[in-house]
Amino acid sequence: MYAPSKQPEHKLTMIPGPIEFSDSVLQAMSTPSQAHTSPEFVKTFQEVLQNLRKLFKSADPHAQPYVIAGSGTLGWDFVGANLVNPGDSVLVLSTGFFSDSFAECLRVYGADVDVITAPVGDVVPFDQIEKQLAKKKYTAVTITQVDTSTAVVSDVAKISEIVRLSNPETLLIVDGVCSVAVEDLEFDKWHVDFALTASQKAIGVPAGLSIMFASSRAVAKAEAREKDSTFFASMKRWTPIMRAYESGSGAYFATPAVQTITALKVSLSEILAEPLEKRFAKHAETAAKFRKELADAGIKIVPVSENVAAHGLTAAYFPEGVEGPKLLSTLASKGFTVAGGIHKALVGKYFRVGHMGYSVYQGHVDAVSKAIVSSVEELKK
Amino acid sequence: MYAPSKQPEHKLTMIPGPIEFSDSVLQAMSTPSQAHTSPEFVKTFQEVLQNLRKLFKSADPHAQPYVIAGSGTLGWDFVGANLVNPGDSVLVLSTGFFSDSFAECLRVYGADVDVITAPVGDVVPFDQIEKQLAKKKYTAVTITQVDTSTAVVSDVAKISEIVRLSNPETLLIVDGVCSVAVEDLEFDKWHVDFALTASQKAIGVPAGLSIMFASSRAVAKAEAREKDSTFFASMKRWTPIMRAYESGSGAYFATPAVQTITALKVSLSEILAEPLEKRFAKHAETAAKFRKELADAGIKIVPVSENVAAHGLTAAYFPEGVEGPKLLSTLASKGFTVAGGIHKALVGKYFRVGHMGYSVYQGHVDAVSKAIVSSVEELKK
Numbered sequence: 237m238y239a240p241s242k243q244p245e246h247k248l249t250m251i252p253g254p255i256e257f258s259d260s261v262l263q264a265m266s267t268p269s270q271a272h273t274s275p276e277f278v279k280t281f282q283e284v285l286q287n288l289r290k291l292f293k294s295a296d297p298h299a300q301p302y303v304i305a306g307s308g309t310l311g312w313d314f315v316g317a318n319l320v321n322p323g324d325s326v327l328v329l330s331t332g333f334f335s336d337s338f339a340e341c342l343r344v345y346g347a348d349v350d351v352i353t354a355p356v357g358d359v360v361p362f363d364q365i366e367k368q369l370a371k372k373k374y375t376a377v378t379i380t381q382v383d384t385s386t387a388v389v390s391d392v393a394k395i396s397e398i399v400r401l402s403n404p405e406t407l408l409i410v411d412g413v414c415s416v417a418v419e420d421l422e423f424d425k426w427h428v429d430f431a432l433t434a435s436q437k438a439i440g441v442p443a444g445l446s447i448m449f450a451s452s453r454a455v456a457k458a459e460a461r462e463k464d465s466t467f468f469a470s471m472k473r474w475t476p477i478m479r480a481y482e483s484g485s486g487a488y489f490a491t492p493a494v495q496t497i498t499a500l501k502v503s504l505s506e507i508l509a510e511p512l513e514k515r516f517a518k519h520a521e522t523a524a525k526f527r528k529e530l531a532d533a534g535i536k537i538v539p540v541s542e543n544v545a546a547h548g549l550t551a552a553y554f555p556e557g558v559e560g561p562k563l564l565s566t567l568a569s570k571g572f573t574v575a576g577g578i579h580k581a582l583v584g585k586y587f588r589v590g591h592m593g594y595s596v597y598q599g600h601v602d603a604v605s606k607a608i609v610s611s612v613e614e615l616k617k
Numbered sequence: 618m619y620a621p622s623k624q625p626e627h628k629l630t631m632i633p634g635p636i637e638f639s640d641s642v643l644q645a646m647s648t649p650s651q652a653h654t655s656p657e658f659v660k661t662f663q664e665v666l667q668n669l670r671k672l673f674k675s676a677d678p679h680a681q682p683y684v685i686a687g688s689g690t691l692g693w694d695f696v697g698a699n700l701v702n703p704g705d706s707v708l709v710l711s712t713g714f715f716s717d718s719f720a721e722c723l724r725v726y727g728a729d730v731d732v733i734t735a736p737v738g739d740v741v742p743f744d745q746i747e748k749q750l751a752k753k754k755y756t757a758v759t760i761t762q763v764d765t766s767t768a769v770v771s772d773v774a775k776i777s778e779i780v781r782l783s784n785p786e787t788l789l790i791v792d793g794v795c796s797v798a799v800e801d802l803e804f805d806k807w808h809v810d811f812a813l814t815a816s817q818k819a820i821g822v823p824a825g826l827s828i829m830f831a832s833s834r835a836v837a838k839a840e841a842r843e844k845d846s847t848f849f850a851s852m853k854r855w856t857p858i859m860r861a862y863e864s865g866s867g868a869y870f871a872t873p874a875v876q877t878i879t880a881l882k883v884s885l886s887e888i889l890a891e892p893l894e895k896r897f898a899k900h901a902e903t904a905a906k907f908r909k910e911l912a913d914a915g916i917k918i919v920p921v922s923e924n925v926a927a928h929g930l931t932a933a934y935f936p937e938g939v940e941g942p943k944l945l946s947t948l949a950s951k952g953f954t955v956a957g958g959i960h961k962a963l964v965g966k967y968f969r970v971g972h973m974g975y976s977v978y979q980g981h982v983d984a985v986s987k988a989i990v991s992s993v994e995e996l997k998k
Contacts, residue, residue: 270630271630272635274954276628305827307686307849307873308872310686344847345847443653443876466846491824
């Protein structure tokens with residue numbers, strides 16, 4: 237699926253995004269200039285939009301993919317600006333820093349936000365969700381499928397069931413920044429209304445694209461808004477543009493990131509070259525092996541159980557007797573960039589390692605695992 | 618300054634952006650992955666921000682450059698969301714489609730917008746601006762330095778003088794999407810408060826970056842806002858991030874487009890390798906020669922005089938007896954993409970040719986000029 241790398245030797249980026257990119261994705265980044273409405277680029281963008289439907293497992297022709305120059309953060313603005321009206325109640329299920337930031341974004345747009353915060357390293361208990369939904373009517377519920385700050389994965393299917401049982405009109409919104417293309421996300425089957433992600437994580441493309449997927453009722457809700465909240469993040473303005481490209485003709489609202497979208501075309505074709513289930517299983521297996529190796533070396537994992545541990549990254553505590561910054565710099569000297577922590581309750585106490593996409597298929601995860609275990613041993617001496 | 622191209626043969630993109638990119642810029646697009654807070658990328662971003670100060674000719678340490686994943690359009694949102702409060706009066710000087718879209722964006726944010734529309738192909742007369750400013754107090758005046766729909770260039774220095782004479786508190790806002798790095802823009806000297814542009818025009822980098830520059834008083838105004846209008850387009854959230862990178866340390870609000878910013882570093886160093894005045898003169902000379910060749914072949918230019926004609930692109934009417942779509946497809950078959958028109962009063966009647974950056978130095982403009990002249994002759998037969 238991925239040819240062996242011919243990239244110049246460089247420190248491997250083993251953080252939870254940006255991840256390492258395949259050679260063919262990087263080559264696509266340097267595609268010579270094409271007009272954004274040229275037949276060549278229209279064909280590229282068309283394939284991207286069609287393949288996103290496969291990645292999100294959606295067969296609903298009225299659901300809508302969006303690819304827009306921006307970042308994952310911009311996806312939150314799309315939710316706040318298009319799917320929630322000022323004063324609407326939104327329930328945020330928080331499993332970490334990114335869930336809380338999403339809540340902050342929604343408040344900027346005037347939403348009345350309630351947050352249920354999971355214990356650090358765990359998910360929000362289902363009965364708490366049920367209880368809260370029984371107490372109050374929500375326009376939308378947001379789930380961060382994988383919170384990159386804690387490496388916890390939430391059960392979107394089960395939460396969707398709970399939400400629909402309580403109120404089928406509540407929109408189900410999934411932040412899939414660190415999950416799409418590594419965790420299963422059944423957009424139609426699980427009745428997701430809006431999922432947002434970004435290019436630089438499991439999708440395996442350099443940062444710079446906000447990638448979103450809206451259900452038909454989310455599209456209709458955005459269309460029905462009387463007043464735009466923003467210009468650039470207006471679904472109403474973007475929907476016809478995406479439809480035009482997917483149907484094979486150019487259209488203009490803002491210039492698309494031609495080269496990065498060309499790289500996305502390449503990456504999606506690499507991802508879809510094997511069944512998604514096989515890809516998810518490969519990531520699950522790699523993640524479990526990696527965590528076992530760390531645990532065997534006495535390194536404690538942040539997620540409280542393997543059940544709630546994400547498959548695209550691992551968060552782990554610095555072992556006792558090992559200084560965090562020292563471990564990160566030792567790993568850098570061995571050729572690996574791993575990430576510090578950003579969860580405010582844990583900052584300085586843990587680190588995070590990405591194991592998504594290309595690196596999973598190139599042996600990078602084994603290599604970083606060995607480097608972590610040996611570095612911890614050295615530093616403990 | 619630019620090495621001769623080794624790019625695979627491809628249709629030359631001679632539209633007013635995206636333009637052709639230099640080999641080294643394209644190579645930088647495929648830089649292997651780097652963490653967004655890695656020392657390598659922090660150094661890259663630092664250099665970019667420092668060099669933007671040179672490009673905008675600003676020596677004010679309290680002025681602030683911003684580089685954000687997005688497009689030129691996002692720059693309008695920054696103005697609407699940060700520099701204008703709902704109900705504030707803004708005067709838009711319109712020289713075409715893009716000025717009008719900027720006005721539309723500002724209205725989304727609740728601005729009370731007045732538009733003075735120039736005659737097609739001309740600029741807004743100075744006395745009309747004076748008269749309007751005498752009638753009403755404006756929070757901001759916007760100028761589209763070059764409107765890409767008409768290829769008309771406005772006199773920012775002179776308009777700045779008029780605005781400051783009338784009311785020195787009025788913010789001067791310049792849409793420089795099709796002008797920065799090809800037309801002179803003296804940010805400090807002309808008392809500009811906010812300029813916005815994008816990567817894919819004269820700056821010579823693939824699309825995907827919104828590039829902005831704010832005066833100290835614009836930064837202060839954004840800081841003083843009590844309430845954010847958006848999350849992603851909040852200057853208050855981005856200012857500390859940009860300051861951190863420029864001072865040599867990483868910071869996080871949303872993941873920057875690492876590869877495209879690396880390409881921007883390369884392009885800025887290419888641009889600044891010669892004095893900006895020399896670059897502007899080269900573009901002016903190329904533009905004048907190109908328009909003379911078209912005029913000599915009986916092709917009428919849209920801008921009413923050489924005085925108001927932009928230096929980075931030309932808009933010209935299809936000659937009588939030549940079908941527009943036929944001319945564009947003939948040029949495509951000869952290896953050139955040029956653009957149709959988008960000004961609503963003229964659509965179908967004219968075409969646009971970009972002559973910015975790399976192409977100006979590689980002989981592409983001479984080549985497209987010859988192709989246009991010969992194609993018009995053939996099609997007239």
